[in-house]
Amino acid sequence: MGAADRISFIPMRARLAIAAAALVGIAVVSLALAGPGVDHARSRIRVLEQRVITATEAIPAARLAERDADRRLSAARERLAQIQPELDRRAGAQRAGQLVLAGRLRDIYRSTDLDPLLAVLLSGGDLSALAASQADQERLAREDVSLVEHLRDDRRQVARLVAARTRDRDEAAAAVRDAAAHRARVVTLRDQRTGALRQARRELTRLQAREDRADARAARRNAAPIAEGASNSGTPANGTWPPIQGGPSKAVLDKIAQCESGGNPRSIGGGGSFRGKYQFMTSTWEAVGGHGDPAAASESEQDYRAALLFERAGAGQWPVCAAFAN
Numbered sequence: 001m002g003a004a005d006r007i008s009f010i011p012m013r014a015r016l017a018i019a020a021a022a023l024v025g026i027a028v029v030s031l032a033l034a035g036p037g038v039d040h041a042r043s044r045i046r047v048l049e050q051r052v053i054t055a056t057e058a059i060p061a062a063r064l065a066e067r068d069a070d071r072r073l074s075a076a077r078e079r080l081a082q083i084q085p086e087l088d089r090r091a092g093a094q095r096a097g098q099l100v101l102a103g104r105l106r107d108i109y110r111s112t113d114l115d116p117l118l119a120v121l122l123s124g125g126d127l128s129a130l131a132a133s134q135a136d137q138e139r140l141a142r143e144d145v146s147l148v149e150h151l152r153d154d155r156r157q158v159a160r161l162v163a164a165r166t167r168d169r170d171e172a173a174a175a176v177r178d179a180a181a182h183r184a185r186v187v188t189l190r191d192q193r194t195g196a197l198r199q200a201r202r203e204l205t206r207l208q209a210r211e212d213r214a215d216a217r218a219a220r221r222n223a224a225p226i227a228e229g230a231s232n233s234g235t236p237a238n239g240t241w242p243p244i245q246g247g248p249s250k251a252v253l254d255k256i257a258q259c260e261s262g263g264n265p266r267s268i269g270g271g272g273s274f275r276g277k278y279q280f281m282t283s284t285w286e287a288v289g290g291h292g293d294p295a296a297a298s299e300s301e302q303d304y305r306a307a308l309l310f311e312r313a314g315a316g317q318w319p320v321c322a323a324f325a326n
Contacts, residue, residue, distance in 0.1 A: 038211055041204040048197040055190035062183035069179040073172035080165040090158050097151045104144055214283075241304035247311040253278075253303060256310075259321030265299040278306040278318070288312070 254263070257277045261267035265277040273281060276294035280302075285294040288308045290301070297305075315322035 038207045041207050045200045045204060048193060048200055052193045052197055055186060055193055058186045062186045066179035066183050069175040073176050076169040076172040080169050083161060083165055087158060090154055094151055097147050101144060241300050244307040244311050247307040253306055255324040256318050256321050259324045265302055266295050268295055277302045
């Protein structure tokens with residue numbers, strides 16, 4: 001298998017990508033190599049598709065969390081409503097206790113005008129009756145104190161119960177708001193990524209059409225007959241191509257050419273895509289200043305353009321034959 005046949009196994013788009021990397025910084029590049037390529041656009045589409053899938057898969061979980069928060073809020077409101085009868089019962093007990101204490105206060109106020117001992121003597125009673133009356137009053141006083149403490153304790157319990165149920169309701173309401181906001185963010189993210197995916201697909205279509213047009217132009221150029229030894233690139237005024245400062249030696253170029261084309265400056269490989277002694281693509285040839293068909297250029301010009309490409313981008317421009325340049 002000849003060198004030209006071996007090089008034809010390299011996919012055309014892979015060689016396009018290699019040529020694009022080599023031509024970074026060169027002012028004159030072909031349209032096909034400017035901007036992101038088709039493979040880059042496809043890679044971006046794959047990434048965006050995965051991101052859209054991830055965001056879409058997150059929406060059901062966000063909706064489930066929102067429904068769970070709604071259930072929590074409903075349960076908290078129900079618990080708050082359930083304690084209302086108990087609150088009403090305790091409020092009634094509070095009012096009844098307050099009425100008892102109010103009655104006691106009125107009785108005490110009315111009985112303060114007459115000394116208890118004098119009242120007993122006037123009524124014809126004895127001291128034992130006075131003692132019994134005093135004991136009753138002390139018992140009532142203790143009952144009043146106990147009633148007051150009970151009312152205070154009950155009021156505190158009611159306040160704690162209402163506060164706890166209200167706190168549960170408020171926390172559940174906050175959870176509902178957070179869940180709804182999270183779901184809205186996920187949906188917005190999904191929509192944004194879907195929009196970016198549509199835009200990337202439109203860009204891919206545009207790039208593919210541009211590449212197809214470039215391939216068609218290259219096919220038309222390659223179909224043109226080659227005039228043996230003719231070149232439309234022009235030659236320097238003195239007929240000698242200048243040396244490339246920092247470029248490869250002639251021995252290195254000879255090894256690459258021998259690998260690529262067997263050293264034949266008229267060689268055509270890869271179905272017509274790779275041309276000349278160094279199997280240039282037309283776009284790469286133009287990027288290093290060449291014009292027309294590389295295989296139609298003089299051998300000295302092909303050597304010059306190859307040395308220029310080597311100096312700018314290295315031996316990697318010939319991915320298969322670079323090993324022979326060592």
